[in-house]
Amino acid sequence: MESYLAELNEAQRAPVLQKDGAMIVIAGAGSGKTRVLTYRIAYLMSKGVDAFNILSLTFTNKAAREMKTRIAKIVGNSEAKNLWMGTFHSIFAKMLRFEADKLGYPSNFTIYDTQDSQRLISAIIKEMGLDKDVYKYKQVYSRISSYKNSLITVKAYFQNPELQEADAMSKKPRLGEIYKEYVDRCFKAGAMDFDDLLLKTNELLNRFPEVLQKYQNRFRYILVDEYQDTNHSQYLIVKALSDKFQNICVVGDDAQSIYAFRGANINNILNFQKDYDDVKMYRLEQNYRSTKNIVEAANSVIDKNKTKLDKVVWTANDDGSKIVVNRLLTDGEEGRFVAGSIFENRMEHQMMNGDFAILYRTNAQSRAMEDALRKKDIPYRIYGGLSFYQRKEIKDVLSYLRLLINPKDEEALKRVINYPARGIGQTTIDKLSIAANHYKRSIFEIIEHLDKIDLKINRGTKNKLENFVNMIKSFQILNQTEDAFMVAETVAKKTGLLQELKKDGTPEGIARIENIEELLNGIRDFVEGQKELADATGSLSEFLEDVALATDMDKDTGDEDRVALMTIHLAKGLEFPFVYIVGMEEDLFPSAMSMNTRTELEEERRLFYVALTRAEKKAYLTYTQSRYRWGKLVDAEPSRFIEEIDDKFLDYMIPQEDYRYKPLIDTDIFGEVDKSKFRQTKPVNGTPPPSHKPTDEQLRKLRKLRPATTPEPVKDNGPSIKLKAGDEVEHMRFGKGKVLQIDGIGQDKKAEIEFEKGGIKKLLLKFAKLKVL
DNA sequence: CTAACTATTGTTTTT
DNA sequence: CAATAGTTAG
Numbered sequence: 001m002e003s004y005l006a007e008l009n010e011a012q013r014a015p016v017l018q019k020d021g022a023m024i025v026i027a028g029a030g031s032g033k034t035r036v037l038t039y040r041i042a043y044l045m046s047k048g049v050d051a052f053n054i055l056s057l058t059f060t061n062k063a064a065r066e067m068k069t070r071i072a073k074i075v076g077n078s079e080a081k082n083l084w085m086g087t088f089h090s091i092f093a094k095m096l097r098f099e100a101d102k103l104g105y106p107s108n109f110t111i112y113d114t115q116d117s118q119r120l121i122s123a124i125i126k127e128m129g130l131d132k133d134v135y136k137y138k139q140v141y142s143r144i145s146s147y148k149n150s151l152i153t154v155k156a157y158f159q160n161p162e163l164q165e166a167d168a169m170s171k172k173p174r175l176g177e178i179y180k181e182y183v184d185r186c187f188k189a190g191a192m193d194f195d196d197l198l199l200k201t202n203e204l205l206n207r208f209p210e211v212l213q214k215y216q217n218r219f220r221y222i223l224v225d226e227y228q229d230t231n232h233s234q235y236l237i238v239k240a241l242s243d244k245f246q247n248i249c250v251v252g253d254d255a256q257s258i259y260a261f262r263g264a265n266i267n268n269i270l271n272f273q274k275d276y277d278d279v280k281m282y283r284l285e286q287n288y289r290s291t292k293n294i295v296e297a298a299n300s301v302i303d304k305n306k307t308k309l310d311k312v313v314w315t316a317n318d319d320g321s322k323i324v325v326n327r328l329l330t331d332g333e334e335g336r337f338v339a340g341s342i343f344e345n346r347m348e349h350q351m352m353n354g355d356f357a358i359l360y361r362t363n364a365q366s367r368a369m370e371d372a373l374r375k376k377d378i379p380y381r382i383y384g385g386l387s388f389y390q391r392k393e394i395k396d397v398l399s400y401l402r403l404l405i406n407p408k409d410e411e412a413l414k415r416v417i418n419y420p421a422r423g424i425g426q427t428t429i430d431k432l433s434i435a436a437n438h439y440k441r442s443i444f445e446i447i448e449h450l451d452k453i454d455l456k457i458n459r460g461t462k463n464k465l466e467n468f469v470n471m472i473k474s475f476q477i478l479n480q481t482e483d484a485f486m487v488a489e490t491v492a493k494k495t496g497l498l499q500e501l502k503k504d505g506t507p508e509g510i511a512r513i514e515n516i517e518e519l520l521n522g523i524r525d526f527v528e529g530q531k532e533l534a535d536a537t538g539s540l541s542e543f544l545e546d547v548a549l550a551t552d553m554d555k556d557t558g559d560e561d562r563v564a565l566m567t568i569h570l571a572k573g574l575e576f577p578f579v580y581i582v583g584m585e586e587d588l589f590p591s592a593m594s595m596n597t598r599t600e601l602e603e604e605r606r607l608f609y610v611a612l613t614r615a616e617k618k619a620y621l622t623y624t625q626s627r628y629r630w631g632k633l634v635d636a637e638p639s640r641f642i643e644e645i646d647d648k649f650l651d652y653m654i655p656q657e658d659y660r661y662k663p664l665i666d667t668d669i670f671g672e673v674d675k676s677k678f679r680q681t682k683p684v685n686g687t688p689p690p691s692h693k694p695t696d697e698q699l700r701k702l703r704k705l706r707p708a709t710t711p712e713p714v715k716d717n718g719p720s721i722k723l724k725a726g727d728e729v730e731h732m733r734f735g736k737g738k739v740l741q742i743d744g745i746g747q748d749k750k751a752e753i754e755f756e757k758g759g760i761k762k763l764l765l766k767f768a769k770l771k772v773l
Numbered sequence: 774c775t776a777a778c779t780a781t782t783g784t785t786t787t788t
Numbered sequence: 789c790a791a792t793a794g795t796t797a798g
Binding site: 059060087088089090113114138194195197198258259261262361362363364365384418421423424425426427428461548549551552567568569570588589591592593594603604607629630 | 774775776782783784785786787788
């Protein structure tokens with residue numbers, strides 16, 4: 001016991017040793033907060049706290065598993081097994097299953113994923129006869145989601161004229177109706193969406209004092225990781241559960257709050273001290289992860305934010321190398337550079353593939369990276385994006401499984417009732433759907449009792465429907481005696497799913513079959529793994545719950561040595577010796593959608609902070625001059641975030657002649673580039689290049705000068721003038737001349753021109769006012 | 774009712 | 789450019 005305390009520094013030890021009471025740990029990036037949480041739990045247990053009385057909410061299930069393993073090493077496996085540890089969603093899903101009947105839900109309720117929810121909303125919008133261009137299902141979904149996360153129920157919505165007005169103002173006066181219908185339909189289907197898992201937990205704890213008491217007594221000690229990313233709904237759950245004993249420890253870093261878009265409220269962490277009596281505050285400010293260069297560069301970035309807690313992250317580590325900045329022509333080049341650089345670094349420093357991460361703002365950026373890595377035979381793994389369980393063929397199998405567990409699950413039913421095609425078309429489904437709404441029953445029940453209602457469905461179709469229901473029922477019977485693997489395998493075969501793909505024969509079809517096989521293997525592993533656990537049986541419903549709430553981080557592939565590719569969001573909490581942050585461009589990072597308000601921009605900046613602080617040894621920032629976006633080559637300019645890092649931490653790989661603001665500053669009005677002002681390509685023997693960075697004032701002016709969007713939508717390639725070598729041109733000042741050569745593309749397109757009087761000049765076409773003769 | 778075709782529309786970020 | 793929603797012919 002004492003031995004591990006020695007592994008902590010003083011700042012870390014203090015919160016570990018405070019057994020009772022409310023406390024907040026402000027933990028800077030890389031300051032060892034997981035270690036603190038782990039040891040704190042171990043310490044509590046060593047002081048006689050029963051594992052059953054500890055609730056630990058983590059950001060991913062993987063983090064929970066890892067912590068559990070580490071705790072098990074200290075206190076022993078049998079003890080650690082009883083800890084309640086996991087994400088908000090998975091912990092409270094568990095709780096809700098147990099208490100479901102109180103809320104009128106079946107304990108085998110389905111968890112709708114985003115796609116299920118959005119499809120349902122789509123259907124509702126259509127049924128209500130609303131204009132789908134006004135009521136965009138994604139917008140409606142996110143609106144409903146944010147209501148739920150703020151605990152605004154349908155009832156509360158209709159009692160709040162302001163909200164209704166706000167929706168009416170955005171031309172969606174009937175949003176409330178959609179909300180109501182959506183909630184009703186979910187309830188009818190015995191389904192909860194992601195937000196419901198939190199909302200219904202609140203409802204449960206509010207409406208049933210005895211339930212609240214039970215869990216308050218159970219969870220005497222509560223720990224919350226990544227507290228800065230909790231939303232209001234989560235905040236209230238934590239508050240309610242910890243209210244009795246007030247043994248609450250929250251850990252987080254306001255500088256790493258990056259989930260406002262899904263309702264996270266940074267005020268939860270900023271105001272924590274007001275929520276409990278006698279809150280102790282601890283700060284972990286020493287960074288053990290990164291070099292001085294990285295830590296200080298990151299500090300200089302986050303300094304630009306106004307909203308933040310007072311905290312100075314520092315490190316005793318070496319200076320390390322500077323952050324490399326490189327500009328590439330296109331996203332393809334960017335990929336090639338990154339892949340090449342990884343290759344070189346791996347050789348030079350004897351690193352593993354797994355020591356490298358490529359981080360990007362949007363999932364769409366992964367493709368260019370993948371292509372380049374594949375060409376160089378560098379193994380990689382993409383995290384996030386379309387997860388395995390969201391692939392069509394996988395969702396199809398899962399939908400059958402869901403349906404047999406919960407026949408009321410309408411989204412699952414609609415998905416598979418006619419796939420593989422069995423002659424049940426849209427018209428039939430519509431009829432069934434209308435009947436289901438009318439009789440307030442599920443479609444499945446309607447089909448079961450087809451003969452009792454006259455639905456103008458012909459005999460043949462009726463037969464097909466009955467066959468379908470009977471097939472599902474046979475699966476249900478099978479599920480009573482067999483394990484999840486056996487059931488799933490039967491489903492894949494008997495439904496004709498596999499056959500459908502086999503007859504397709506294309507490479508994609510074969511890949512899909514392999515995916516289904518992988519799913520089945522996964523189920524088998526799950527069954528075997530779960531059988532060893534005390535509170536699990538390896539049932540199909542447990543598997544489905546796991547799948548619904550699994551993040552891409554959670555599944556550990558028998559980890560081969562691979563370069564990691566992921567969004568910055570997904571990278572939170574991780575660390576890598578070498579980190580490449582790609583796509584450092586305006587409108588991409590910061591995202592074009594996030595530049596409207598200061599708050600949004602600050603969140604983007606925190607995101608950049610998170611990205612930078614993932615790096616242990618060396619960070620690379622890359623951006624392109626033009627990049628393919630929805631199939632078109634679009635001009636790009638460097639992200640303002642590069643500018644925000646103090647130059648002394650940066651090492652530009654490219655001459656700065658074309659650096660974004662340079663042409664504006666160093667080019668005279670006639671477009672002549674002044675070469676004397678070029679920045680040095682590389683600092684000589686480590687001396688930082690002289691800073692020619694424009695002042696903030698200059699930048700602001702420049703940004704104003706720069707049109708917000710492409711001025712000429714047709715030609716997005718910069719200069720309107722089309723020139724080729726050999727053209728005769730006339731320049732305002734230099735007179736007549738002949739084009740020798742054209743260089744660069746887009747904004748940076750230059751022409752080398754031999755003037756009759758002025759000799760050879762290189763002009764930026766963007767500025768040079770040339771007339772073709 | 775199915776399958777093949779055409780049109781549209783979208784890129785933040787995730788449990 | 790992709791994926792998917794919607795349309796149309798058989």
